[in-house]
Amino acid sequence: MKMVLEARQVSKIFGGLVAVNKVDLIVPEGSIASIIGPNGAGKTTLFNCISGFYTPEIGDVLFNGRKIQGMLTDKVAAMGIARTYQNIRLFKNMSAVENVMVGFEPHLKHGWMTAMLKTPDYQKEQKYVINEASRLLHYVGLAGLGDNLALNLPYGAQRRLEIARALANQPKLLLLDEPTAGMNPQETDEMKDFICHIRDDLGITIILIEHDMRVVMNISDQISVLDYGQKIAEGNPKEIQANPRVIEAYLGPGAAALSEKYRREKTHDA
Amino acid sequence: MEALRKKIPLTLPQNTVKIIRIIAALLLLALVIVRAIDVAAESQFGADTWLRLSVSGLIIGGMYALIAIGYTLVYGILFMINFAHGEVMMIGTFGGYFVFEAFNAIQVTAADGSQMSFLNANPVIAVFLAFLAGMTIAALSGYFLEKIAYRPLRGAPRLVPLISAIGASIFLQNAGQLLFGPQRRQYINPVVLDRGIGWHVELAGSTVVLTYTGIFSLVLSAILMVGLYVLVQRTKLGRAMRAVAQDKKTAALMGINVDQIISRTFVISGALAGAAGVMWGIHNGLFNYFVGFLPGIKAFTAAVLGGIGNIPGAMLGGMFLGIVESLGPAVLGIDFQLKDVIAFSILILVLIFRPSGILGEALSEEKV
């Protein structure tokens, strides 16, 4: 299977703090990989290393076999890695459809000259972008809301708009940072289905940071668990659920033994 | 895929850019040094000139530092350039001036029975009251400036308070012109602080006068800076100020009255600028409503140089700028008209090569 992303021994250090410590992450094409871990485990930092926000001090990040660490984020985006943000970061005073149109930027050929002269090519390109942006809005379920300012959209719609903007980048790898944060159970379910759709319809590989275990366990092909910047476990949802180190990381030392006991009692009862 | 690869130009790794920048900086430094050695070899100036220039640089640097602290304090808390800060200094200058004028008009009988003005009979009281008046009125104007022009804009986009500050600056400048007239005025100093007199230092066959006004200003600005440092580091108010600068929301949750702390920050900045204004008057003599403009810009430059938001940085930046401005033209052997060019060039170079200033820490993305 072709690997879209290979992160090898990635480490990021802030002052004396090792935020990400020698993490390996290999994501095959067309899969949904999740990164979980307690708060402050270094999940978002790892995302930032992949998307070019940070340059890891040690280690390589390979995207489709090419090294991308040290590249500017716009070049990374142009290569096909798009992302969303934990605390939604839209262009607030632009309309929703404009937000999406900005996402097409790395694939446009226009310049200041063509824009000034409105050459036929330029006009064709603009028309294409508007159409595609409208279609993307429709795809994420925001049809008809496109001319509202981004800041006036409801919370859930803003999350979807962020995804639409990322999709406009035409990525091969989509990084979603807590896409269901702050959503109610129904919205969460919708988002879960939507993420699967993106993978299935568009063939985009997805890496997900998520706290909602129902989402993670349901849709992930592969789960990596970070704690204190280190990867403590990796595997499919079943393996992770049973991993004592993971339980310990989430619930504290001794929790694994307790849960083991609880499970045994439960089977005993049954 | 191939097409995409072609579209992405070769990007240099960040380390390479850093190295290029360092090399460029070193080259520039080398150029400056070569030029300086060249000029020194010509020995156009004797040691006396160098001493004179350094001392005057220190004196003006002290004033810059006092004003720069005001910029830095306000910036540290509100992330805004208080563009009207130079005008606060101007108000302070006028405050001191009127005290001197008043005391000069009052005639008293001195101990030896001769008639003299109160100013000369009691110079210590007069100078003390002049500073008190200048600092108080500048502090008050700082307080009202914040209350009227900035407080209603809390939470607005960053450009909004800046424009308001520019407006306030224009308003105060013109109010000063309309109230007191456009003409230049002369500070009447007590005789003991006359601008011509001072200690005489023999150096390289000529005499350098270290004026009393200059030394007085330098010492006073040092005292005020130490005082401020103690205030910020050791007192409850200082602690609250630092807390508000770090995180307004959390500070408010901890029971700090954020608005009050901001007000007091403006009062303290104003008082320091007022002191600098009175010093400016005593040391330089001539002034008018426009007196605050250039020192204001220079002091802001100094604050940025030192790393804005950083109090020792502002002090260092002020001193540094004063000395560079004073010595720079002589060191590089260029016209003294160009001292401001040197000041601004230093600023630009420092920011290009070290964007956070001399002592500044890298500002987080959210702050810049």
Added chain:
Amino acid sequence: MNKQSLQKSAGSGLVFGIIVIFLALIGFTVVFSGLIQKVLGQSLGVGQIPSISNFFIFLGFLGIWNGWRASRQDKHETLTLAKVLMRAAVAGLSAGVLVMLYGFVVGGLDARGTDMRKYLSMLSSDSIKFFLFNQSLVLGGLIHVGFSTLMALVGGLLAFGSERSQQQVRTNRTKIQKWSQSTWLGKVQGNPYVTYVLMGIVLLLLVLLPRTWGAYWNYVMGTVGIYVLLGLGLNIIVGLSGQLVLGYVAFFAIGAYTFALTTSPEPHNLVWNFWIALAVSVVAAALSGILIGLPILRLRGDYLAIVTLGFGEIIRILLKSDILKDFTMGPRGVRNIAGPTLFGRSFTSDVDFMYLIILAVLLSIFLAKRWQESSIGRAWLAISQDETVAQATGVDTQKYKLLALSLGAAFAGLGGALFASRNQFTGPEDHALMVSINVLVLVIVGGMGSIPGVVLGAFTLKGLPEILRELESYRLLVFGALLVVMMIIRPEGLWPARRPKLEVPVGQDNEPVPLPATAGGEK
């Protein structure tokens, strides 16, 4: 009657007293009374003190405002007549007493023969007597107290009345809106032909006015036009791409000096064709935008502001200094700059030049609009709102920031060249920091990122002060105060930018929506 609200009224009254005293100290009372006299159609000689009745009108307005403000302290409370009158009276009385005390002080000093003009330049004996209504000290003071209280009561009554009718006004307003939408007015609003007709009228005015309104207005409006050019450029830099540049005047200076040096007999004896020189100036300014921009791309916000301010000052000081004297004529400036010629015919008259400026402004508006509405404009806006995210979304921020700087600088270059050519002179002091600040202010007052806002802002900032020539020495003061007030009550500007409607409908009814064709596909 609660004590707190009365204290508040007294406080607001005192503030008004201070305002009146301040206005008296700066001589505004006399000048403004004179303006009222002129507006009322009576003549007033230069240096003549206006008649007292106009001073009463002036004070009356202030007093009414005082009473109005004092009586409406809380939006949510219901006012009673007694409450209103009490508050207004307290406010008026406290303002009046404060003003009276001031009158006693200055009047007393004046009576003793002290000349206060040495310290307070506007405080002549005449103006003090004017302030006391040409009455004796005590009587004048008492008139102030009485009049202030009276007018405050009137203001309070007005506030009370307006409070009552507020509801009525609100319903009326919606009624009028509904009516206007249902009748022909509503149709007019959305009709493109109306826009064309309006544009035609504007065009006609632009053609006719320069011929009819004389050299003075051509000069004033020419300045406004040049400031529109500058505003359009800075609007691209600050309003669209969000780079706070305080040294915009540097580009203006580069344009002006390039033009000056290539068309003036002194100092280089280069007398190029007007149009070539104009083009070269624009290109030079654009290139300087890139050159200045390259090293400072990493800087953001206030750091960028102060660095560009430094650049502007450096250029001005260099122009002024002696070291470039042979090259730029130093502080004297460059004289005898050529005017425009076309087909060998010179057209340097004020009317012709006005047409040239109008042409340049129209062309610039057209270009600025094109860029702003293109995807370039969108990329700029994205950068201004969140540079980090814009870059991560694939926007080449460095390229676009440089592009904004150089295009914005090009407008300044055009403005500078026209400015130099019109005045036939340019010197270092034409390029002071105040120009940068004026342009920035006009962009923000007009509304950031809004082209009509720039035009409106230029008129407000450069045109209005010319119209209010009476208040010449007060215009900067008023202007500064207006900036502050404007930022407090309307920070988005006079004519804020609106986002265009772009979304096209897809997937009507039950028709299956085709997937975005390109997303995820190989390209």
